[in-house]
Amino acid sequence: MSGTSHIRVAIADDHALFRRGLANILKTYDSIEVIMEAQDGQDLLTQLAFQVPDVVLLDLQMPVLDGIKTTEQLRNRFPEVKIIIISMHDDDGFVTNLMELGANGYLIKDSDPDEVVKAIRTVMEENYYYGAFLTKVMHRRMVERSRPRKPSFSSQTPLSEREHEVLQLICSGLTNAEIAEKLYISDRTVEGHRTRIMEKIGAKNTAAMVVYAVKNGLY
Structure with missing residues (x-):
């Protein structure tokens, strides 16, 4: 990414296998530096007292403090941090509500690693990332609200x-x-x-x- 030596990334997910696997994959990409792994939202917020990443990859369903509450706290306490939700949830209303809370992007967990890296780089450059999944969600929302004329x-x-x-x-x-x-x-x-x-x-x-x-x- 031009102008940036490394994008510092934190991963918060209570499934250790997924979290560590994703971290290992991201470490193979140039300009991506995984500086933090957290097992839940509270663990993430505790670690943020010592260092702050550029981007947080955040799971939704976690014990202690889930992704929704973590997103709210991150937006209030660390507004400069970019948040990319990674989850299996694909409900349209659920996704759009998360974006309204301040998430910068949304990916489903079976996304290709290249798309995850693209999302990370894009939110740093443009502040948001739609991706194929979120674009489909937006399209469905527009179709549902379609009128005889725009x-x-x-x-x-x-x-x-x-x-x-x-x-x-x-x-x-x-x-x-x-x-x-x-x-x-x-x-x-x-x-x-x-x-x-x-x-x-x-x-x-x-x-x-x-x-x-x-x-x-x-x-």
């Missing part, structure tokens, strides 16, 4: 028309620079819109913004 801007939303336009472009995967070029505004203006959108809808990150847009028929 919903247009409504005065009931807290967003202005320009903010709504910026949000749609963010959902399409455009960078700030690409949005600025498309709308003929500056990068700084785009960043200002992005910040205000997050404040208005209570989103913790880009992934949560996309979830909001999908759930409210704005994308």
Whole structure:
């Protein structure tokens, strides 16, 4: 990854075989450094008092402190840490709720190791990672909420028309620079819109913004 020597990764999973196996696999990849293994959320938070990783790979079903509660605490105490959920759960509502809590990505446990590494690198560069699974979830949510015509801007939303336009472009995967070029505004203006959108809808990150847009028929 350009500009970064190593991405420091922590793995929290109560299944020792899976946790250690994943750690050993990740250690074979350039620029990935596994600095921490935890058997549950509380163990992870305890270890974070001594060192803080860039990315946490977090299981959901763990004793003592599960993935959901751990995600909430990580967002409050370590907002800069990227969180990628790794689980067997594939319920649409469950996944989108986790993204709203502030998770930066979601992978199912049988994902290919290359996809796990891609997710790690992508959340560091772009702050979120959809992946094939999460893209399918989003698509199903949009289909369920489909109307005879695509919903247009409504005065009931807290967003202005320009903010709504910026949000749609963010959902399409455009960078700030690409949005600025498309709308003929500056990068700084785009960043200002992005910040205000997050404040208005209570989103913790880009992934949560996309979830909001999908759930409210704005994308």
